Amino acid sequence: xxxxxxxxxxxIVNGLVxxxxxxxxxxxxxxxxxxxxxxxxxxSYAIAQSLGEQLQDLVLADMQEVQAKSxxxxxxxxxxxxxxxxxSATNPQTLVNVGGVTQYAVENPALRxxxxxxxxxxxxxxxxxxxxxxxxxxxxxALELTAIQDYFNQVGAAGITYDLVSLxxxxxxxxxxxxxxxxxxxxxxxxxxxxxxxYLLNLSKARFGGDIQHTDLLVVxxxxxxxxxxxxxxxxxxxxxxxxxxxxxxxxxxxxxxRKYAMAxxxxxxxxxxxxxxxxxLTFTAE
Numbered sequence: 001x002x003x004x005x006x007x008x009x010x011x012i013v014n015g016l017v018x019x020x021x022x023x024x025x026x027x028x029x030x031x032x033x034x035x036x037x038x039x040x041x042x043x044s045y046a047i048a049q050s051l052g053e054q055l056q057d058l059v060l061a062d063m064q065e066v067q068a069k070s071x072x073x074x075x076x077x078x079x080x081x082x083x084x085x086x087x088s089a090t091n092p093q094t095l096v097n098v099g100g101v102t103q104y105a106v107e108n109p110a111l112r113x114x115x116x117x118x119x120x121x122x123x124x125x126x127x128x129x130x131x132x133x134x135x136x137x138x139x140x141x142a143l144e145l146t147a148i149q150d151y152f153n154q155v156g157a158a159g160i161t162y163d164l165v166s167l168x169x170x171x172x173x174x175x176x177x178x179x180x181x182x183x184x185x186x187x188x189x190x191x192x193x194x195x196x197x198x199y200l201l202n203l204s205k206a207r208f209g210g211d212i213q214h215t216d217l218l219v220v221x222x223x224x225x226x227x228x229x230x231x232x233x234x235x236x237x238x239x240x241x242x243x244x245x246x247x248x249x250x251x252x253x254x255x256x257x258x259r260k261y262a263m264a265x266x267x268x269x270x271x272x273x274x275x276x277x278x279x280x281x282l283t284f285t286a287e
Contacts (some may be wrong), residue, residue, distance in 0.1 A: 002053035009046035016042065065099075073127075073157040075119040081155055082117035082131055085148050093147075095154050102155045113144065118209020118266045126161045130209050130266040133166075137204055137267045140166035167265035168240035170247075171272060172200065174217060175281040176232040182286035184226030193278045195224045197270060204267030212237065212268060213260040214250040228287060237261040237268065244273045 003011070013029050016038075020027050032039040086093040086104055088111050096105045116137055118130040131148060133140055140148065145166050152162040174196070180188045199220045203212060214235045221230045233254050238247025249257045270278045 002057045003050055005043075005046050005050045008049040008053075009043055012042045012045055012049070073160060078119045078127065078129060078152075078156070078162075079117045081152070082114050082119075082129060082148070084112060085114050085131075085151050086111035087113050087144050087147055089143070095151070113140075114148070116205055116208040116267060120209065122163070125159060126163060127156075128163050128165065131164060131166045132204075132208070132265070132267055136201060136269070137169065139168050139265070170261075170263045170265050170268040171238050171240060171270070172212070172268050173234065173236040173238075173244070173271040173276060173281065174232065174278060175234040176221075176230055176283075178221060178227060178282060178284045179229040179231075179287050180284060181226045181228060185284075185286055188224070188226050189279065189282070189284055192221055192224050192227065192282065192284075193270075195220050196278060200268055200270070204263075209263065209266040211260045211262045214256070215259075237263075239264045244271070244276060 017027055017029065027038075029039070086108055093108075093111065094105045095102050113133045114131050115135055116130075116132045120128045120130075122128045129152065131140060131145075132138060133144070145164060149162070149164040152164060156162050178188070178192055184191075196217065199216070200212075203210075214232070217235065218230060218232060221227060231254070232251055234249065235251040236245055236247060236249045238245070248261060250259070250261055251257060271281075
């Protein structure tokens with residue numbers, strides 16, 4: 001924000017007084033006459049400085065206006081738009097064009113349901129946008145997905161096709177043995193499972209649409225207080241639509257098969273098939 005001529009003049013005069021003081025010279029601007037050369041010189045510089053700052057403000061305002069009207073269409077710009085999507089089952093959220101900018105007629109952050117969004121370029125002029133809502137993350141309902149698709153059709157860049165998807169969570173199977181200090185026997189299972197679940201939740205939010213590496217799971221487990229060691233026999237991941245073990249193995253019979261798994265839905269939770277949850281497949285041995 002630009003400063004007034006008076007503010008610039010005070011800044012220049014104070015700086016001048018301080019500079020002279022460093023050299024052991026004392027000057028008193030209050031004693032300057034209206035025609036004092038030093039006073040006139042400082043004021044002339046102050047006028048130039050203030051005008052320069054005002055011009056900078058005008059240029060910045062013009063740049064911001066252009067930016068606001070332009071669909072940058074970068075992944076971060078599109079992700080930000082996904083987070084600003086509004087939905088109401090009873091009150092349609094209409095978009096209007098204000099000064100060349102497409103925006104909601106009424107901005108209401110309470111109606112922003114997107115909690116995770118990932119943007120990927122698939123083929124030329126096609127952008128895949130994965131979205132999820134709520135915490136823990138879940139897929140959009142059909143009407144919500146239709147609404148956000150229409151939203152991107154309006155706010156996105158011309159000539160680009162935006163494909164919005166929202167899938168049920170991928171599933172993660174872990175089989176292994178956890179060795180722990182006996183004094184933690186009452187809490188060790190709950191703590192280890194909570195640590196893994198917390199890691200998966202944070203991973204899904206921080207790296208939504210990314211991948212999961214099996215080596216990170218071992219780090220998480222061994223980081224739980226009371227755990228001495230862990231031996232992982234099998235790690236498998238699948239899409240929600242696939243049957244148990246219908247996806248890929250990352251670890252099988254204790255050996256690495258695949259280093260990482262790309263989450264189809266963008267987020268992943270522990271296996272939900274009966275008798276195959278973490279509580280079923282992780283064993284705990286005191287030592």
